[in-house]
Each structure stands twice: as structure tokens, then as C-alpha cells.
Amino acid sequence: MDSKPTVLVAEKLGEAGLKLLKEFANVDCSYNLSPEELCTKISLCDALVVRSGTKVTREIFESSGGRLKVVGRAGVGIDNVDLAAATEHGCLVVNAPTANTVAAAEHGIALLTAMARNVAQADASIKAGKWLRNKYVGVSLVGKTLAVMGFGKVGSEVARRAKGLGMHVIAHDPYAAADRARAIGVELVSFDEALASADFISLHMPLTPATKKILNDETFAKMKKGVRIVNVARGGVIDEEALVRALDAGIVAQAALDVFTEEPPPQDSKLIQHENVTATPHLGASTTEAQEGVAIEVAEAVVGALKGELSATAVNAPMVPAEVLTELKPFVVLAEKLGRLAVQLVAGGSGVKSVKVKYGSARAPDDLDTRLLRAMITKGMIEPISSVFINLVNADFTAKQRGLQISEERILLDGSPESPIEFIQVQIANVESKFASAISDSGEIRVEGRVKDGVPHLTKVGSFEVDVSLEGSIILCSQVDQPGMIGKVGSVLGEENVNVSFMSVGRIAPRKQAVMAIGVDEQPSKDSLKKIGEIPAIQEFVFLGL
Numbered sequence: 001m002d003s004k005p006t007v008l009v010a011e012k013l014g015e016a017g018l019k020l021l022k023e024f025a026n027v028d029c030s031y032n033l034s035p036e037e038l039c040t041k042i043s044l045c046d047a048l049v050v051r052s053g054t055k056v057t058r059e060i061f062e063s064s065g066g067r068l069k070v071v072g073r074a075g076v077g078i079d080n081v082d083l084a085a086a087t088e089h090g091c092l093v094v095n096a097p098t099a100n101t102v103a104a105a106e107h108g109i110a111l112l113t114a115m116a117r118n119v120a121q122a123d124a125s126i127k128a129g130k131w132l133r134n135k136y137v138g139v140s141l142v143g144k145t146l147a148v149m150g151f152g153k154v155g156s157e158v159a160r161r162a163k164g165l166g167m168h169v170i171a172h173d174p175y176a177a178a179d180r181a182r183a184i185g186v187e188l189v190s191f192d193e194a195l196a197s198a199d200f201i202s203l204h205m206p207l208t209p210a211t212k213k214i215l216n217d218e219t220f221a222k223m224k225k226g227v228r229i230v231n232v233a234r235g236g237v238i239d240e241e242a243l244v245r246a247l248d249a250g251i252v253a254q255a256a257l258d259v260f261t262e263e264p265p266p267q268d269s270k271l272i273q274h275e276n277v278t279a280t281p282h283l284g285a286s287t288t289e290a291q292e293g294v295a296i297e298v299a300e301a302v303v304g305a306l307k308g309e310l311s312a313t314a315v316n317a318p319m320v321p322a323e324v325l326t327e328l329k330p331f332v333v334l335a336e337k338l339g340r341l342a343v344q345l346v347a348g349g350s351g352v353k354s355v356k357v358k359y360g361s362a363r364a365p366d367d368l369d370t371r372l373l374r375a376m377i378t379k380g381m382i383e384p385i386s387s388v389f390i391n392l393v394n395a396d397f398t399a400k401q402r403g404l405q406i407s408e409e410r411i412l413l414d415g416s417p418e419s420p421i422e423f424i425q426v427q428i429a430n431v432e433s434k435f436a437s438a439i440s441d442s443g444e445i446r447v448e449g450r451v452k453d454g455v456p457h458l459t460k461v462g463s464f465e466v467d468v469s470l471e472g473s474i475i476l477c478s479q480v481d482q483p484g485m486i487g488k489v490g491s492v493l494g495e496e497n498v499n500v501s502f503m504s505v506g507r508i509a510p511r512k513q514a515v516m517a518i519g520v521d522e523q524p525s526k527d528s529l530k531k532i533g534e535i536p537a538i539q540e541f542v543f544l545g546l
Ligand SMILES: NC(=O)C1=CN([C@@H]2O[C@H](COP(=O)(O)OP(=O)(O)OC[C@H]3O[C@@H](n4cnc5c(N)ncnc54)[C@H](O)[C@@H]3O)[C@@H](O)[C@H]2O)C=CC1
Pocket: 076, 077, 100, 101, 104, 149, 150, 151, 152, 153, 154, 155, 172, 173, 174, 175, 176, 204, 205, 206, 207, 210, 211, 232, 233, 234, 258, 259, 282, 283, 284, 285, 286, 385, 386, 387, 388
């Protein structure tokens, strides 16, 4: 009997990657399978390799009968893989997060220059037998302002190249460090400033709840009339219907798009058909070199995973062995959630560089290995805002790569060391906060949490003591302490049937400054959040997704 594992390669993969796979496994390259065919084949496979064109659905994991152990994504985005279903079925997902960065950046530049000079439109017209020299007069790039939205791996490469074209490059990225941008002559600016001053806007942020439809009617209205937009990130960051309206109104002169909310987009898409739109079918990563690169990156990860090794590019790897988890599990969850909260409190344009974690514990220092907790805080801080996935292997390296310095301090507490940790505090120094009350007396964003009855709780925000369980989402409001506040906010949420799970008020002294923390099971609508902001006594508030 053949003891080699079987790898199904469902989309075209670079030769070098195939070679690596074939050295270790039986490789079945079957492209363009229907969902039904894929479900049938999968029960005979130990690993599946895809790009963005295959939907790896829950049905696929269910149909595998437990045999599928690894899904390899030959690229960055894993929006096409049902991660929850993969994890539930004990299937590891690995990706190739770095090998197509330059290709995506080069495609961004290709679209930028092609759009400015009407290359695609002029090419179609000359092929139709026309010679329209006056119609296709373009615009120059030199001296124009390009706003790079999302200064990560791809965005920074685009910025570097655009500088070479003589453009004035600014960038907006709430979490990027200003010195990294300055090092290549790029100034970090606020979102509104980027919109108002850009002649060209290039999108390079991941698609997250916060960036979904970040370009919409409201934000198009803030742009310079005649702005030109490039998108090689994800279609969902633009409200596509609003973009058609902005193009028709001349607010946006041109758009060059590689990615779409629905891929492939409908044939009659007004956006694609628009004469001022240049479109490509998600070609950002499609260079020979990048495809060889991602093929090798993903093949190594798939083979490693089939051998039982933990890969640095594992997306849903369990962070710890089960026996360690029994004791640490609630603290692991607490650490990740504190990281998530802390990063969401950072104001746009601040950049995150210096993070300090304090662990209050009665255990002897060598009895508490904080590597896992540090990795979870890193995961909480980085995953919601980037296309990178954190695991125990890559956490410290990824933090360093993003310019994040994480220092740790142990606070030795008296008492019985029954519980490994009494509290975890996460501080982000040298930033502004979108919720000023989260800044502690010593000047940094501070959140602190504890585990109570096995459940992680937020117990401090800035210098205010609160107590709210870290489940669902949280609204923080600051106000001068006075009667009736809980009722007022509660009734706005009640009107919308948003269930309040927890409320707590932390104050300096009766009738002085207070912070109210409200746990909610559902995400309130924009309207409800606006109404909360309009309650006269509320000075500031922030909604934090967990
Ligand atoms: N068209 C294509 O074929 C390809 C598309 N991509 C897409 O490009 C995008 C960027 O990829 P990478 O640079 O590898 O990711 P990255 O994670 O290195 O960079 C993303 C950056 O966006 C920033 N960011 C997060 N929220 C933001 C916000 N609200 N406003 C502004 N910036 C924000 C993050 O701080 C981070 O620096 C992703 O959407 C990825 O899926 C990547 C490769 C190929």
C-alpha cells in the first residue's frame, strides 16, 4: 500500500512548489473543479493547495471525513477559507504571506501609470481601428500627491516606487510607526488629511470590519475633485455603488481596480463597464516570479505540516499543548483580548511602537513562562489590523518586523500562588488615544484585566477601575459621574434590541470624572452609536470589538 500522503492542488501552482510537494507526496493537480467535484475528491486527500479562486467551505471539511489535515493557501488573503470550520475539523491552514508582496506593489504602480495615461482605453480604441490622440491626453504623476492607505508590506513598497516617479507621497496607517515612514521620505497623516490632499489614492489595507467600505459616499465627498483611485487590496474596502456615483459626479476622475467585492464581478457591472475605470482580474500576485515564490513558500509549509511540524505561516495553529492550556487558557484569552482592546484605543496617525506588558503574579519568576501570553497579546494587536496571522513560532519575529517593541515586567505579589497570574496590564506609550480617558496618569494607553471565575474581565482603563467581562463587544463612555447615565445609554441600546451583558462605572470620586464600560452581545448600528455620542453628559465614547 502507498504510504505517501496525497496533496490535491486545485489551482495552478508554480513548478518549484510542485516539485517540492512531489518529493514528499502524491500530487493530484485538478484545476477548475466544481464545488461538488471538490467535495467528492477531498475524502481521498491529506492536503489541499489553493489560491484565491477556490472557496474552501465548511462542506469541504465535512466531506473530507477527517482525512484533510492541511490547507495551503498560495498567497496572503485567506478570505476564501472557512477558518472556523478548518479549526473545528482539526485542519491546519497555512499561507504564503511574503512572496507576492513586490508583485502586488508593482501591479499597483502598473495600474497607477496605466490609469494616468489611459493605456487600457487607448489600446482598446486603437485595436478598434481608431486613432484618438486628443481623447486620451493623460495626467502627469510627477509632483502629484499620492496617499498610500495602509503602510504595511505592500503599501510601503508602493510608496518607495512612487517616490522614484517623483510623486509627493503621504500615507495613512493608524498603526504604522512614523519613523519607518520617514525613513523612506513619507509623511504619515490622518485619514481626513490624506483624503483632502491626495491627487491619487492607493489602497493597501486589509479588509476588516473597520476598513469595510471605508471609501463610501461620505468619504468620497471629502476628496479633491478629480482624484484618482487605485485598489489592489480587497474589493470590499470600497463601497462599489458609491464609487460609480462618485465617478459619474466627477469627484473621482478615474479608478484602477484589481479586486472586487464579488469575484468574478457580474458581467453587467456598472463599475467595470465605466469608461473611467481600468480593471484587471485580480492579477496583483500574478507574476512568474511571485508564483514561483508563493509556490515554494506554501509547499514547504504544507510538507512541514504533514510531517507534524509547526510552520511559521500557520494561520490557525493551536498556540499551546492541551496540558498547558488547562491552567493558562483563560489567561491566554485575556491576553489576546487586552491586545485587541489596546490597539483599538490608538488614535489614527499615532503609530504603535512601544508596548509594555506587566504581569502581576505571586508565582516565582521561573514558574511563569510568559512567551505564550506575549504571543497572544501580539496576536490581539496585529491580527485585527493586518493580513498577518500570528502563531507561537512567528509572534516575536512579526512584532519586530512591524517595529513593535514589546517589553515585559513581572510584579511579584504576596499571597498564595494558586492562580498563575493576578492581572495583566498592557500599556502603549507615546501615542494618542481615540478615547482620552484610556490614557493613564503616567501618559500611556493602559488596559488591565483579570480572570474571574474562569472568565476574562477588563478591570482597568487608563486610571479608571471598571469591571466588564470580555465577551461580545464593549462600549466605553466617559462622563461626569451623575445619576441616570446607565439608563440613558441602556435605553438607546434597548431601542435597537442590543443586549447589554454587563455595565460598570469607574470614577475618581462621586460626581467627578467617570468611565462607564458596557458589554454588548450585538454590534450596535452606526445610528445608535451616534445617539450615544449625542447624550449631553457624555464627553467621549468608543466602541471596541472583541
Ligand atoms: N491584489 C492582489 O493580488 C494582492 C492583494 N493583497 C492585499 O493587499 C493588502 C495589503 O497586504 P499586506 O501589505 O501584505 O498587508 P500588511 O498587513 O502587511 O499591511 C496592511 C497595513 O494596513 C494597515 N491598516 C490596518 N487598518 C487600517 C486602516 N483602517 N487604515 C489604514 N491602514 C490600516 C495595517 O496597520 C498594516 O500596516 C491586503 O488586503 C492583501 O489581501 C496582497 C497581495 C496580493
